[in-house]
Amino acid sequence: MGQPGSGTADAVGEGELASYRLRRERELSSLYTTARSLTALGEVGEVLRSIVRHAHELIGCDFAYLSLLDEDGYLTLRASAGTISPEFSSARMPPGAGLGGRVIESRAPFWVSNYHEAQVLRHDSRFDLLVPSEGLMALLGVPLLVGEEAVGVLFAADRTERPFETDEVALFSAFAGHAAVALNNARLYEESRVSLRRLTDAYRTIEDQVATMERAAAVHEALTHVVLTGGGPGDIAQLLVEHLRGTVTVQDRDDKVIAVRGGRDEHADQDLARDLREEARRTGRCASSRDEGGAALSVVAVGAGGSPFGFLSLSGHAAPEPADVRMLERSAQIMGLLILMRDARVEAEKRVRGELLMELLSRRPLHPAQRERAVALGVDVDHLDVLVVADCPERPTSDIVRQLRPLSSEWSGLAGEYLGQATMLLRADDVDDVASALHHTLRRTLGAPTLVVADRIAGQERSRSFTLTQRCIKVMRSLGDNDRGASTHQYGMYSLVFDPERAHDLDRFLTDCLGTLLEYDQRRSTDLVATTAAYFAHSGHLSRTARSLHVHMNTLLKRLDRIGVLLGDDWRSPDSALRLHLAVRLHELRAAVDGPAPDATG
Template sequence: MVTRSETSTAEQVIHLLELLAADASVAEIAAAEAPAEARDLALRITGAREVHQHREAGLAALLDTARELATESDPGSVLDAIVRRARRLVGTDLAYLTLYDPEAGDTFMRATDGSVSAAFQSVRLALGAGLGGLVASTHKPYWTADYWADERFRHTNAIDGAVGEEGIIAICGTPLIVEKHFVGVLFAANRSSRPFTREEVGLLGNLATLAAVTLVQTRALADAENALAALSDAHETVRHYADGVEKAAAAHDRFASLVLGGGGVDDITHALAELLGGWAVLVDENGARHSAAGPAPEPDASGHDPVAALDALPGLGTGRLVERDGVYAVAVTAARERLGTIYVGGLTLGDSDQRTVERAGVVTALVLLFERQAADARQSARNRLVSDLVSRRGGREERLTLARTVGFDPQKPFCLLVLRGEEPGGHRALLISASAATGEASLVGTHDGDVVALVPGSDADGLARAVAARIGKRTCVTVAGVGPVSDVDDIADAHEEGHRTVGALIALGHRGKGAAATQLGFAGLIVGSEPDVDEYVRKLLGPVVDYDERRGTDLVGTLAAYFAAGGSPRHAAGTLHVHVNTVSQRLERITALLGESWQQPDQSLELQIALRLRALQAPA
């Protein structure tokens, strides 16, 4: 019979679910009457939902910004749109933008939104002076919740006077950089103290990257228009150039419509091939072919890609179009980081076509940057989930539920892999490679510096070897496998064993290889940081020990005497004071329990070590 208390609890939980379905706020969830465990889980779900909503809103705002900037052709209008968007996106009292003056060696105020001070709107910042000067001199973002108390930068009377007249307290500044060239600084500021979160700094940085590229392109377009006006006497040249500009503008419209319509980099590659009439290939940051269109050269039987092999073209790192043997290439870069390379061939490019390829590189970089941010957000959630599973954080049912929400069932047989790379700063690349190598059905994340993969299957050794071999084509990685595991509560112990095993593989000279923990045997005890002697003895002698405990026999003693007698049943019988036939019968029973191979050299050695360790263990 269901009690009134149980009915009340159920009603409270249903009410919580109704609040979640209605997108209730954290305050409403916290105020709801419900069991503490259910309310805590609901608060976590609500918090995660609000974080994802905030990130999605930021990405949507950036896309809107890209669309707005794409419609502007006047540099002044572009700058006004940038600061207006920055103020709205970060939610500050004002936003402003300074441009670099290479002749004077400083930056000057160019556009503001929300400013009320004439002195502030005309201030110039020397490199290293004020927070903006610090950003300009280091080309790195800086932010402060209290400008007046911050001693990281040099305060000057002119700058402090302008900042004071504007009433600014908190400032965040991020550099505008295109192809390693410093353009200016974008700021968001508040007239009251407020800390800037890393998400807000990152959002302002993404806007700055987009703004810098658009500003440079707008300037180039303005220069092109001025050049057209100056060439009025050369009618044929002007007409030819105008046709090229029109073709480039049509290409820009095509790329913009693809992005705003939800298209990806594959669509951009195909559009580029159609516009030019040749072939186009996009190679990712790791040198692997991402997408291709047209009659591009195919990789050979050994997997060698003749297109990706052109990655060493001189001048490719400058961001400009380069050419060799009829193949053109442009680096896809964002925020001074190379995200890939676009190659085109099968034709000869004129000036306008070359601009089309370079424009494709800029648009591709923007799309890849957005895709990376979305992928990083998903991976961050998976990292937290993997850490929760390995740490046994939260209740069992809660962990089961969270794992199943990402499509992984911890109650079906799976293996746990621990991957350790060698490239400094390559943690993110190793996560991506591990996800690709283990498949969509796997759960990949990090815990205490380890890359951990939970992979459906039961062959831990085979999985470890296959993953190490696949990732090893691009970078050295050592992989340890444990399993099969079939319960969420066993993940913590499996990870501990995998962590020891990957260290053992490296210590034994097997760097870059993959193996299961069971393949190391006693070597894992020697080199492991935390050897589990009980588990080792249990794994080897467990069936014999269990038989002795159930039947009251001493097969373990017979096994020890047999090895001590050099494998002679007759000498072992003398030691045990029994008939040799009795020893033979006991050895047959041991074979039934351990398998036919227990007397083979490798397993025999392991058994003797396990017997010795068992004898040395203190009695329980």
């Protein structure tokens, strides 16, 4: 065990010297013959096999093998000659370990006469387990150098313990030098051949690519034209039919067909179409398949900004080419953008109309920019003389507004949500007709009882009209009207309640009629006002009145006597009863609209 050394024994006689020279000549001749044979090879695998085979024959060892450095620095066995076990054939040596690691680090040959007992090496336990199975004993390794870089190690191994002579090491090293050159040339040759093959393949397909690009450019130009001219899904479907054979179908997000071009929309296998739509929606890519009859169907989801808008499908006898699939996917993207642009325009118009409505209902003067926007929308803000409020407890306000917006366009008006109420401003001659017509439409579209109240705007008092209509709705519900269209003047007799400007008149009327009872209820915590309201509500029928108040008849009679003491014995006379009945009813309605008055706690 040690560095190459010991040297060839000095020739004693001329015969031994001649024999030595003859052996060296044969070795050198074999070396150069082998080197020439290696240069004629091209495949890397073939070069590797040839190297170990010639190395095995050249040095006359039991077996030879070659390991190359991986990207991670491991030496991996790549070729062998001689009997080598399958386990040994997959040997990998970590960086710096074993005889190979020593050779890589020093870039110089190294040998050991007994590998297992060599203490100068850093052993690898996994490799050491393979040594007995192969019977490896003496081992010589020489570096494969490409310039100054070691790319691998060539090994010569014997199954008996023995030294390696200096001449053997020199010969093996020289052979390794030629082998490294041949191996590097083979690698370069293979890389060049791969590159050439790729260039050839690219050149062969360039005409197809040019044709595809030209067609794609034509489609792109046509799609751009559709976008610029404000086209829709039907235009894109027609464009695809002109470039693809088959039938193009456009469906909305509810799978309803909105456009068909190139033939009739005949999907015999609806289950297949449904499955492809689901796959296209899930993957975001084109989904294709054939039905039992052999017809091809391709489906791509239409969407933009994460919002699904529907599906674009192509059906025909031939399956689409990859370029056709890309064309279908791009068209779906353009269609999604068109729909998104359309929705954005609609949403922008809704926002502008909503802002205009807010400005008009506020007491601030309308900004000139807002007035210009109104003109652009075809709305004459100076002639919007009717205000409408719609209320449907079974539907969200947003649903009511959604139904009012298209109706507002028909009336050249504005619709939106104001202070939580679905509100509309419009121009009309007959307020009653407006309320009735809008109620009829909303009742049908919303499918639930709806109240619609309209008010004629006096001058520019739009906010006052909003207050009147909103409070009138509360009065109507208190009166039991839950599904009707009416104007505020139809409920004029209750204007004392819902008109804030007449609140003082209502207070004076209630004080004159009910002031004594209200004061008595507050001071004594009694229910005389409620008893009076129940009495009139049941047309003076005592037993029904007592049952509605959940009191005994004697209690009711005592309360009625007390009312007579406070109001006078004639309180049930026709004129007094009418006045008192109206007062308690208005008192109840005001509580429904405004909440209980501070002095009406009884």
